[in-house]
Amino acid sequence: MSIDRDALKRLTLDLLRSDEEFRLAVAGLIGLGAVLEELRKLREDFNRFAKDQAERWAENNRRWEENNKRWEENNRRWEEEARRWAEEMKRWEENNRRWEENNRRWEENSKRWEENNKRWEENNKRWEEAYRRFEAIELELKKLREDFNRFVEIEEKRWEEAENKFRWLMEALDDIRRALGGGFEYYTARVVGLLLRERGVECDVRVNVTLPIDGFKEVDLICYDPLVVGEVTVAVRSIEEAEREVGKLLEAERAVERFTGRKTYMRVLAVEFASEDVAEYLRRKAQEMGILLLLGREYERL
Known part of the structure; x- marks a missing residue:
């Protein structure tokens, strides 16, 4: 059987390229x-x-x-x-x-x-x-x-x-005046003394006292301790006279306070005769100003 040498070469080369085992065997054969x-x-x-x-x-x-x-x-x-x-x-x-x-x-x-x-x-x-x-x-x-x-x-x-x-x-x-006796001022002084005694205050109330201030100032009613100042009049016939009496009381109060250096404990306004309308006015005024008002007789104005 004849072998084509060219075909054998191509086959051998193909095996060397593709078959590693064949390639190693050939390499081993050739060292x-x-x-x-x-x-x-x-x-x-x-x-x-x-x-x-x-x-x-x-x-x-x-x-x-x-x-x-x-x-x-x-x-x-x-x-x-x-x-x-x-x-x-x-x-x-x-x-x-x-x-x-x-x-x-x-x-x-x-x-x-x-x-x-x-x-x-x-x-x-x-x-x-x-x-x-x-x-x-x-x-x-x-x-x-x-x-x-x-x-x-x-x-x-x-x-x-x-x-x-x-x-x-x-x-x-004062002794001379007391010796003369009577009068509305002394009656008022006695009433004020009794009212103060009911309050537990002993007070020597004097009347018609002349003080050496502003020349001379006569005060109808005074007590020095506690300080009581009063204005006493027999009759008040009109509202105008009532206002004057209240003004006289306030003026006497200021004079006594300057003279004694004390504050007034009680203000007193005593009127023996007054008409009914004047008496009503005096009551309102006394309540407004904190004045003790002592009224004697009231009569109906004709």
């Missing part, structure tokens, strides 16, 4: 097996090396990325620090400017304090002179005060003597 085995090991070693390198490069890339991030963060921080330093420099420049301004002001203030010290020295000299004058004036005032005190002592003795004489005169007049 290439050891070489191929070595190449296979080299390829495996190379693949491992390439894999290791790839992993190392991946790790390096990761580290470079981290380093880049750190550098970016550092750059950002450095930029922030640079900005802060720029602001700090501006602040320091502003502070320096302010310190220069403050120094200038301190220099001006120092000059002013020097001027003020000079003025205070001048003022101290003036005050020392004034103190010397005040001491002289105080000595003079002391002498005047001593003279005035002596004058007051003399005047107090004179007033005490005059008051004793006046008291004796008033008591004498």
